Amino acid sequence: MAVTPTPKIRSRTLGAAIALDEFDKRLLNQMQGSFPIVERPYAEVATALGSDEATVLRRVRELLDERIIRQVTPIFDTRAFGYGSMLVAAKVDAEHPWGPAKIINSHPGVSHNYLRNHEFNMWFTIAVEEGSELGLQGTLDVLQELTGAESIRQLPTLKLFKIRMDLDMEGGTDALAKAVEVVEPVDLDKQPYDDLDVAVVRATQGDLPVVSEPYAEAARQVGLPVAQLLEHLNGMVDRRLLRRVAAILFHRRAGFSANGMGVWRVPDDKIAEYGPRMAAFRGISHCYERPTYEDWRYQIFTMAHGRSKEECDAILDAIAAEMPDIQERATLYSSTEFKKVRLLYFTDDFTNWEREHAAA
Numbered sequence: 001m002a003v004t005p006t007p008k009i010r011s012r013t014l015g016a017a018i019a020l021d022e023f024d025k026r027l028l029n030q031m032q033g034s035f036p037i038v039e040r041p042y043a044e045v046a047t048a049l050g051s052d053e054a055t056v057l058r059r060v061r062e063l064l065d066e067r068i069i070r071q072v073t074p075i076f077d078t079r080a081f082g083y084g085s086m087l088v089a090a091k092v093d094a095e096h097p098w099g100p101a102k103i104i105n106s107h108p109g110v111s112h113n114y115l116r117n118h119e120f121n122m123w124f125t126i127a128v129e130e131g132s133e134l135g136l137q138g139t140l141d142v143l144q145e146l147t148g149a150e151s152i153r154q155l156p157t158l159k160l161f162k163i164r165m166d167l168d169m170e171g172g173t174d175a176l177a178k179a180v181e182v183v184e185p186v187d188l189d190k191q192p193y194d195d196l197d198v199a200v201v202r203a204t205q206g207d208l209p210v211v212s213e214p215y216a217e218a219a220r221q222v223g224l225p226v227a228q229l230l231e232h233l234n235g236m237v238d239r240r241l242l243r244r245v246a247a248i249l250f251h252r253r254a255g256f257s258a259n260g261m262g263v264w265r266v267p268d269d270k271i272a273e274y275g276p277r278m279a280a281f282r283g284i285s286h287c288y289e290r291p292t293y294e295d296w297r298y299q300i301f302t303m304a305h306g307r308s309k310e311e312c313d314a315i316l317d318a319i320a321a322e323m324p325d326i327q328e329r330a331t332l333y334s335s336t337e338f339k340k341v342r343l344l345y346f347t348d349d350f351t352n353w354e355r356e357h358a359a360a
Contacts, residue, residue: 027056035244037245042057042212057210070340071247072210072246073207073342074201075242077242082129083109085109085126085127085136086136087155088152089122090104090124090149090152091120092148092149100122103143107143109127111125111343114337116332124338126140133354134357159275162284196222199222200236202345203218203219204218233245256306258312262302263302264300274300277323284315286303287300287303302319316329
């Protein structure tokens with residue numbers, strides 16, 4: 001059932017925010033954070049909302065058609081399956097970024113690619129399979145040559161403090177700019193998995209059908225009863241191969257028109273303390289420690305999402321106010337979304353790309 005994503009270069013003209021009523025907001029919060037891995041998940045969502053399954057199914061389909069929900073999908077952990085991945089910052093021709101963007105987007109491991117307001121203006125995430133012949137370094141060498149990028153900075157994750165992209169549809173600025181829970185940093189090591197795990201990933205990744213029993217077709221493909229497939233998926237959560245199943249939103253259409261990458265230079269002996277505290281803020285979706293360079297001195301990265309630039313600034317200002325030892329900070333805003341898809345695992349696309357570009 002896996003569907004290969006068809007990335008399109010999209011500017012911020014994706015579309016204006018759509019007015020959502022209180023039921024929609026509650027539904028989207030539930031779908032982003034608490035979509036259950038059960039035989040009839042929409043019935044459970046309906047119960048939580050005091051509604052009925054038919055109403056929830058109808059509205060989710062409408063929100064997909066209206067391009068507010070991007071997809072409902074399992075979110076697997078790239079590192080847990082042994083894929084090498086990192087954030088990359090590149091300096092490309094600021095007057096003509098579209099050509100380099102298309103080249104970078106052609107790699108199947110590029111899931112996100114944005115133009116940002118900085119000398120390093122193209123920011124993308126990339127992953128390669130564990131058995132990649134080129135590896136991350138070789139792949140980036142190819143991409144730098146093909147794009148003519150003046151410089152590339154590799155920014156792998158040294159410590160993951162948070163990764164959970166769900167937008168708070170009901171809370172205001174005060175809620176987004178408030179710390180809610182400090183959690184322990186996440187272990188990023190590869191986890192054990194087997195052929196059945198691979199088969200389950202292939203059958204479930206991509207868009208789950210919006211029907212009463214969305215896992216039934218995947219179970220048929222894998223050759224398991226639905227109950228056994230669901231038991232296996234929940235076990236994959238316990239084994240940290242699967243983060244969760246969730247609705248992914250089109251941020252702008254859902255009302256969150258701004259995202260700011262807040263980067264922070266802090267004393268080295270404060271990173272372990274400040275990282276989890278920054279991650280605890282409700283308006284922060286991602287928080288990492290990354291390496292520094294002579295021309296890039298920031299160690300902690302935080303992604304803030306808001307309904308406006310001012311709301312993002314308020315979230316990041318609230319963080320700064322609680323941590324007086326911050327030595328320097330900056331905020332990079334995205335001006336163009338070149339690509340945003342869920343990574344598809346265990347496909348032939350990686351091998352085919354490397355075969356085509358190995359001699360580049």
